[in-house]
Amino acid sequence: MTNDPLDGARFLGSDAERAAATRFWVELDLDRPRTEVTGAVLRATAHGVYEARLDGTPVSDSVLDPGWTSYEWRLAYQEHDVRALVAGGAGPLRIDLLLGNGWYRGDLGFAGARANYGEEIAVAAVLDLTYRDGSTQRVVTGEGWSAETTEILRNSLYDGQTIDARRRGHPSPLAVHEVDVDRSTLVATTRPPVRRQETLRPVEIWQSPGGSTLVDFGQNLVGWLRLTVQGPAGTEIEIRHAEVLEHGELGTRPLRGAAARDVFVLSGGVDTFEPTLTFHGFRYASVAGWPGELTADSLEAVVVHSEMARTGTFSCSDPDVNQLVHNSVWGQKGNFLSVPTDCPQRDERLGWTGDIAAYAASAAFQFDTADFLHDWLADLHAETEHSPDRGVPLVVPDVLKYARWPADFSLPPWAATAIWGDASIWVPQALWTAYGDAGRLAEHYPAMKLHLESVEPYVSPTGLWDLGNQLGDWLDPDAPPGEPDAAKADPSVVATACLVRSARFAAEAAAVAGEAADAERWARLAARTRTAFTEHYVQDGVIRSDCTTVYALAIAFDVLDADDRAAAGERLAALVRAAGYTVTTGFAGTPFITWALSETGHVEDAYALLLETSCPSWLYPVRMGATTVWERWDSMLPDGSINSGEMTSFNHYALGAVADWIYQVVGGLRPAAPGYDRVRIEPVPGPGIDWAETSYETRHGRVAVAWRRDGDRFVLETTLPDGLPAEIVLPDGRVEEVVGGVHRLTSA
Template sequence: MTTALSPLRDAAFLSATAPEGIAPRFRFEAALDKPRDEVATAALVATAHGVYEAKIDGVAVTESVLNPGWTSYEWRLAYQDYDVTDVVARGAGPLRLELLLGNGWYRGRLGFAGANANYGDEISVAAALEVTYRDGSSQRIVTSNAWTAEESDITRNSLYNGQTIDANLRVGGTSLEVREVDIDRATLIPQTSPPIVRNEVLSPVEISTSPSGRTIVDFGQNLVGWVRFSVRGEPGDSIRIRHAEVLEDGELGMRPLRGAEATDEFILSGELDSFEPTFTFHGFRYIDVDGWPGELGPNSLEAVVVHSEMERTGHFTCSEPLVNQLVHNSVWGQKGNFLSVPTDCPQRDERLGWTGDLAAYAASANFQFDTSDFLDGWLRDLLEETRHTEDKVVPLIVPEVLKYAHFPDGFSLPWHRATAVWGDAAVWVPQALWWSYGDAARLADYYPAIVMHLDSIEPDVSDTGLWDGGNQLGDWLDPDAPPEDPAAAKADASVVATACLYRSASFAAEAADVLGKRDDAERWRAVASRTRKAFVEHYVDSRGVVRSDCATVYALAITFGVLEGQLRELAGNRLADLVRESGYRVTTGFAGTPYVTWALSETGHLQDAYRLLLERESPSWMYPVTMGATTIWERWDSMLPDGTINSGEMTSFNHYALGAVVDWVYQVVGGIRPASPGYASVRIQPQPGPGIDWAETTYRTANGPVSCAWRVTDGELRVEIALPDDVPAEVILPDGSRFAVTGGAHEFVGAAEASMTA
């Protein structure tokens, strides 16, 4: 869309002179050209540098919140288009337009370690109302310097620190000076990513008193959103609510939040006041409440769960309750972190779009929810951020707000060099989307970033053909690394990087073939071939031992297809030995964890993969579950067995990356895999193992739902599947028998095989 045709072409971006914490309210009263009952259609278009809420005649124009969301504002500022015909056509007389403006991400003082990163010092909002009458005439009302502004009842608003609402300021706030702000209107784009919405409401499951005498409310689930309520109290009194994910010694565990205050305050008017802090969000399960008038009961308040609108597509359940809880935790981790952008965590002073986390988790995310539009928007930001870096390097975070950071002297991050896993998100996320949805047009849109990423690696590839230069984060958060040094992994960082280069070059060749780019496909195949040859020559000995001889390097080399034939078999055997030697405790970090169970099951060690999945002692996937986790933790031991919080600086309790094992659960235990992009054809291949007697899995594809249910009884395996009409499937049973079916319901019976016995 050209700037000339933008629906905001003549709408001014309005700002107001006010302290940073105050959310100004802009007002305008507009006389319509014709009576309200002659209105045929009405649409409001709006956006902001900041976040906004719009009302007409006191009625909210949308149920979505935190609009316009977070994009790479320098190049992509999304505007929203609302059908407001009903509210405009209702009533009589002039229209009352209101725009409430908050800091949001634009002036959010984002980041960690004192970064305080802002896109700008001034927030602003613009809107245009287009009214069409029954006779075909139209009227346009836009933001301009004719609008007025005043202080609202929001006197403090920060995504990290929280929000203050003073009910005494709800009528007639102090007037503010209105200014028009210049922005680059070429950045305006129609919103295509899903909006942020209130998704569900949770009631308290317990209210208790802490050892220090504070009132603690437990909502039973680590969630992202806020608390809302209605209450009557003495005028001027305040209620203060702090949020935390866990308790430590019976009190809120606030230390993991680092610099984020995560505190909301509500000042009472003496009347019945309703409060909902919609210009912030918190990651929490627990709150403590100070100043509540009277008795606080389970019906006094509720937690509102907020995330980007996504339709649930995948479901899994099995005979092992701990695995079911692990899946639950992964789903809730995705809910909490898919809020406008895919973040690392939603609670502390960070909440950034780290590329490595999503590179690890994208396939899992796509099974659980329809992420096609959500991740499409993020990848378009990734393209712009990469295109505008000096060396066309994929940033570690997208949107890359930390380029505006004010880090203290001596603190730095490897921003300007290609980084394995993190940079590979430019390739692996499109790869996951391609196999989940099969959209070639969108793959073409993502392809330029794939090329830029691979080109950016070349300067750091040595004459050996290895990616052994540059800055690497390696197998981040290896459980054997000390809490204060999460990059101190067992896996050689260059081994990790070179395996990643092979995978990315291989998919680039596949994508180029799909897109008809033959020369590119040959180029990327040559890069992959060179990389594989170098990896085997320099990193693998004749016994199949890979340099640094730890689970992660074997998991990557096997799963990414770097090793073939006997070397692959030997590497699988060595991986299985390492897993057994560790007592089936996890020994991998961000790079290896998504792939270690895959590498085991694909090299004939299914029993070991099941035992690794089901191990309960730390570090393991089941340990957090046994400790009461309701989301995925950042560290395997974010909480220690004695109930104290890990001493590490990074200790989130909602951090989905290590939950990427659920992709293996859905495909190997559950048995549903795409046989071609977009599940146009399906492979049904459940692989039962020790510790799980039955499993049921469903996934809604573009063609309809696919389901697979299996049960083992007395050594007999019974599999029931259902397919959408005309969708072909290959069914593979553990005994090696294969069946070709198309559409409908089918049942198969076979031997459970020895894999079911430990």
């Protein structure tokens, strides 16, 4: 017996050109007639990405399998039920495995990193057949398999794909060889597959001032273009992608080193093209070389992301806020593609831990992220366990450890890092809150422990986390474009506040996991850090560096004593007013500032901050036509030019983390126990919004909240699944305890 799910299969490579895709295939007669097949399961994986077909038919509607994991320790394999394909055919069975570069040999990273896991890609598969008489047959990659060239001459996640339709049906043989792969890394896929989710047709096609044919799909999205076309053989159609226009032309500068360019070469007949070994982040495309007239029926955008069920909805009386929520949802779609990335378009697309630490709570409301983030956290644990300092890397999977930086660039050493490292705790906290899965929380606990143990050497004798490097309040809007870490907030104040939150939840997680000694250890660390914070950073209600982020964190993370908390709330509100309700926080403070305001009695200020439309604000991008959340508050300047900073993405969800506050405070739908085993219905109305409707599909069923102002009255209606207990808190302070059903209440 063996525990190898691909037992007997060999990982196959070829001598194909590095940029090209290879097809591995075998054709064979089965041991029994195909009509006698009662079971057929195909298991496959790759160092690279693969597409499997039986008799020319795809075995699955997933793409970019096996996805991106920490390949050194976790190589996912997929299992496909292919009985219908095998039994429904006749004659010899043909198996095809298309192999592309994917993330394994993707030249990943920024600033010329060109990071790869290896220079040789490979694929392996097993087909297990069961016949009506109980006999079995196993077909494996290895001896007898052939390899050949394909019509895909170039495939790169960053740079795009070239497909030459003239080569379809005219392959050339390639030499096949076995590739050594550590089979102990094989794990069954638990992360949802990446799939085509929807398609969008162009909303406008026109000629740019420079003569380019431009296409607008009306929505910043992630995926590719699919098209059917006929023209003279050898005609080349070039598609370039970008998220925005700048002065009437395609705005490609934010892509940095990513070409984001697909090329399709026509055969002379009717050709269909779909570049499934790449993906692009774009709203606009330029199309060059199209034979004849390009119309809205000529091509479509295919939206691609990991499978996630939509669970949360929100709408209100302010259309700009609705668009902001829409932008958050689409930002999650585009960046939840195999891993939770920072952005989907430029030469980066990495699993930055700080971004998902900030956004996990919003993400878990909008979509069912239970399996997606659980599996990613397994990669985080593996990377942390094997990192030199056993600290959480800045990116997971950590491909940057293989970066080949140019001589004029290097990353400073990052050991324990607040917010980024805290993803090991804050992401499980969001999942625990949303789904209440104690078993999975226990699985996540070891990475929490590793993170906190990596932090301890950087805690000075004062009890403050004030040693080591920090990214701090990244992308503070007052920082110069070229200095994203030049924030107003003292990075040690930020780190120490974060340590209080992380140690406190780690204590809770340790208790759930049955680690009583650790629970006490982290509770003591939280208490000690909290005391050190107030002793060294707080004086007469003023927190060191006296800016909005430090107050927001100290309040939201419950770091302050009652008197200091009240004073901090007043100071925070004063700073927010002094800034004219424009945003003054970066990655650290933005998810928590509205919470800090509303929880200290400054609801009107929180609403004013949310509803501000001048730059920087959440609604400034909305007024500028954004359809996803931007990386910078001013990624596009008021004159329509793109921010000059090197980091200027138009699809970055981190600053959209205010959505969590919108759902819970404006919408009023809050978890009162892990997994929504109990809910709290508590809308907090404020100036500028007259009604709101929110719903969330809990594990117990759908919870819905709707409220509106009716003259001087506040009217609330909520629908609860049968048996679900809830407390309803009305604006006048009245509390109603209910269980299940529909409830309609009014308040002054």
